[in-house]
Amino acid sequence: MSQNTSFAPSGADFAEAQAFLEKYPDLQAIDVFLTDCHGIGRGKTVRRHELEGIYTSGRALPLSLFGQDVRGVDVDESGLVMTEGGGDKRCWPVPDTLGYLPHTGRGQLLITMFNDDGTPVEGEPRPALLRQINRAKAMGLNPMGAFELEFYLVDPNPGPDGRFHPASYALTKRQSHQRNTMSVDELDEMSPLFDAIYEGAAHLGITLETVISEYGPGQYEMTIRYRDLLHAADDVIIAKRLIRTCARRFGMEACFMPKPFGTEPGSGMHLHLSLADENGTNLFADQPDGSLSPLMLNAIGGLRQTVGDTMLVLAPFLNSWRRFASTVYSPASDDWGVENRNVAIRVPGQPGKTRHFEHRVAGVDANPYMVATVTLAAALDGIENKTDPGAPCQLEMDAQKAPSDLPRSWLEAIDRFDQSAFARNALGQSLHTAFGAIKRAEYEHMVQEVSRAEWDLYGFTV
Incomplete structure (x- = not known):
C-alpha cells in the first residue's frame, strides 16, 4: 500500500x-x-x-x-x-x-x-463550531464538554392499536410498560444490547459511560466522557449511529425523536460545558471562598440573553415542541439555578474544581455541532460583555415560574431565528440562511398534513 x-x-x-x-x-x-x-x-x-x-x-x-x-x-x-x-x-x-x-x-x-x-464550507455545521472554538482559544480559553443522550427503544412494528410501543427486552423478550426508573434489573434485561453498544464504542474510540433506565417506559440515558468540545460533538454523531445500528440487530429501533409518546417524558440532549486554560485548569472552578466563578456567571448571562434566538437550533422539528408541553424535567425557560432540574441552565450541585454548567433545553433530535456552536458563542459573548446572569431560580419543580422570553411555537422560533443577528454571527451567514429556509419548508410541509388525532377529535363531530 x-x-x-x-x-x-x-x-x-x-x-x-x-x-x-x-x-x-x-x-x-x-x-x-x-x-x-x-x-x-x-x-x-x-x-x-x-x-x-x-x-x-x-x-x-x-x-x-x-x-x-x-x-x-x-x-x-x-x-x-x-x-x-x-x-x-x-x-x-x-x-x-x-x-x-x-x-x-x-x-x-x-x-x-x-x-x-x-477553506471549510460555510454551510456545514461542524466548521461553524470550529470557528467558535478558535475564537475561544484566541481569548485563552479551551472549551470542554460532554453530552447526555436520552432515547427510547421501540418495537419497529406497530401494535394492534396501530401505535408504536416500547421494545421487548433483549435478554428475556418480555415487554414492560412500567416506568422502572433507574431500575438495574431493567438494565440487566436489556444488557445484551448495551453490551454490544459498549463493545462497539471501544472499537470506535469513544468512551460511553453510565447507562440508566430513564423516567419513561422503554426510555434510557447514556452519558459520554467529558473532553474537548469539538470531539464531544463528534462523539454524539458516532454514539447515536452506534446505538441505532446495534438496536436494529436486536429487532428494535432506537428512537431519537424527543417526544415519541405524548403522555410520557421527552428525551433531551443536555450539554455540560466548561472552559479551561492552556494548562487544562478549569476556569469555572469555585473561588477560594466557595463562591461561583465570575467567568462562569458571565457565560450564563450570555446564554440567558440568547436562548430565545436559538430555540430553533435547540428544538428544530415540530415534534421538538411537544417536549415543552410539560415542564417536568423539560425546561421551557431561560432561567438558571444551582442543582435545579427545572431550569434551562443548571449548575450541578457538587462544588470544587469540576464546576461547570448544564444546558438542558436541547432535545436529542438537535444537531450537536449547532447546539455546541450557539452555546459556546453565547457564553463567549457573555464573558466579553461581563453579562450579569441575574439571580438564580429558587423555585421547586411544581412552582409557578415567571414568563420567559422564549418562542412559544415552532413557527415563532423559525421567525425569530431568521431575524437574529446573534444566530447569524454564531453560525455564519450561509448556515444561518440555509437552516432557516429548510425549517420553514418543513413547517409548510407539515401544516398540510392532517393527523389521526385531528380526525379522531374533529372528523365527524364538528
Missing part, C-alpha cells in the same frame, strides 16, 4: 488509515459520511481499497447535502442547491474518527467538506 500522506486540509494523516487496515485485515467496507444540519449522516459505503484515496485525495460529494430537508429533499431557498452549476465539493476525513462497528462488520469514518482553496 502507498506511503503517500499528502496534505489534507482537515489535518487527517493516511498513517491513521494504514494502522486501521492493518488492525482489521478482513474488513472490506467502510461507511463514510458527513453530518447535515439535521444531524443525519449523508455519504457512501466504500470498499477497502478506496480508503487510501479518501485520505490522500479526498472524496467529492454535493454541496446540496446541506440544503436538504430531513427527508433528503432539496430546498431551493437554502442557497446551497445547484450553486456553482451544482458541482461537488471535496470532503476529507475528520481525524480520529475512523473506527470499526463489530456488529455490522464495516468501518466508519466521519468526513468534512472543503472549498477548492482549502
